[in-house]
Amino acid sequence: MIDFFSRRTKKPAIATDSVIFTIIEDKLHVLLIERKNDPFKDKWALPGGFMEWEESTKQSAARELAEETGLKGVQLEQFGVFDKPGRDPRGTVVSIEFCGLVRAENVEPKGADDAKIAQWFAMNDLPDLAFDHAEVLKAALKSMQQKETDYHWFKPLLPGEFTLAELHKIFTIALGKKLDKRNLLRLIQEQKLLTPVLKTKKGRGKPAEVYRMIDKN
Numbered sequence: 001m002i003d004f005f006s007r008r009t010k011k012p013a014i015a016t017d018s019v020i021f022t023i024i025e026d027k028l029h030v031l032l033i034e035r036k037n038d039p040f041k042d043k044w045a046l047p048g049g050f051m052e053w054e055e056s057t058k059q060s061a062a063r064e065l066a067e068e069t070g071l072k073g074v075q076l077e078q079f080g081v082f083d084k085p086g087r088d089p090r091g092t093v094v095s096i097e098f099c100g101l102v103r104a105e106n107v108e109p110k111g112a113d114d115a116k117i118a119q120w121f122a123m124n125d126l127p128d129l130a131f132d133h134a135e136v137l138k139a140a141l142k143s144m145q146q147k148e149t150d151y152h153w154f155k156p157l158l159p160g161e162f163t164l165a166e167l168h169k170i171f172t173i174a175l176g177k178k179l180d181k182r183n184l185l186r187l188i189q190e191q192k193l194l195t196p197v198l199k200t201k202k203g204r205g206k207p208a209e210v211y212r213m214i215d216k217n
Contacts, residue, residue: 010091012083012091012092012093012094013050013091013092013093013094014050014051014057014093014094014095014096015048015049015050015051015060015088015093015094015095015096016048016049016051016057016058016060016061016064016095016096016097016098017046017047017048017061017064017095017096017097017098017133017136018046018047018048018061018062018064018065018074018076018097018098018099018100019046019079019097019098019099019100019136019137019140020047020065020069020071020074020099020100020101020102021099021100021101021102021140021144021157021174022101022102022103022104022107022120022157023103023104023157023170023173023174024104024120024122026169026173027122027123027124027173028122028123028173028174028176029104029120029121029122029123030120030121030123030126030137031047031069031071031109031118031119031120031121032044032045032046032047032118032119032120032121032126032127032129033045033046033047033068033069033111033114033115033116033117033118033119034111034115034116034117034119035114035115035116035130036113036114036115036116037114039088039089039090039130040130040131042116043128043129043130044121044127044128044129044130045129045130045131045133046129046133046136046137047064047065047068047069047115047118048061048064048065048068048095049064049067049068049114057078057096057098058076058078058098060096061076061096061098062074062076065100067112067113067114068111068112068113068114068115068118069109069110069111069112069115069118070107070108070109070110070112070118071102071107071109074100074101074102074156075100075101075156076098076099076100077098077099077100077153078096078097078098079097079098079099079139079140079143080096080097080136080139080140080143081094081095081096081097082094082095082097082132082135082136083095084132087131087132088131095136097136097139097140099140099143099144100156101144101153101154101156101157101174102156102157103156103157103158103159104120123141141176144174144175145175145176148175149187151171151187151188151191151193151213152191152193152213152215152216154170154171154174155213157170157174158170158213160212161197161210161211161212162210162211162212163201163208163209163210163211164181164185164208164209164211165181165208167184167188167211168181168184171184191216192214193213193214193216194211194212194213194214195211195212195214196209196210196211197210197211197212
């Protein structure tokens with residue numbers, strides 16, 4: 001690895017981190033890794049690391065995510081930059097932060113490279129985090145919740161086919177607040193994101209129509 005913190009150069013390093021959310025047992029979870037090396041050895045942190053030459057920040061985030069957790073092909077979106085002096089005991093590190101969503105049943109995180117373990121944690125039961133990752137995670141959650149009407153961004157959380165009740169439940173968990181079912185359906189339909197799949201699903205009452213979310217034009 002390049003010695004970013006050489007006394008001879010004393011230049012800031014650029015790093016990337018990824019905040020990956022999912023829903024497990026009706027609770028919002030985030031993916032964390034247990035660090036294998038110092039600083040903060042054995043502490044939990046967000047997957048991430050230093051940029052390499054000839055890669056963009058998004059490429060760096062995707063590479064580090066794959067190396068440390070095995071997750072590939074996750075749609076990542078930048079949401080912030082953290083650059084407070086002293087956030088990394090090794091020297092000045094500017095971190096570009098990304099966020100992504102996945103369905104837990106579609107992935108199997110496995111710690112590798114600089115991570116001993118990769119594991120899902122419920123947002124209401126988090127361990128102490130290394131660096132300033134508690135602040136990063138808080139910012140990621142706020143950024144996600146501000147996408148309240150960008151419904152297509154939440155598509156990775158949805159199964160291929162779903163009822164409106166299932167759709168409402170997923171958005172309620174992701175956004176962390178109660179949503180009016182009729183208003184949610186109206187706003188999503190205005191964005192022309194839903195299409196019926198011409199079948200029904202049994203429930204407590206009468207069978208419910210089944211939908212899927214289509215890609216934006």
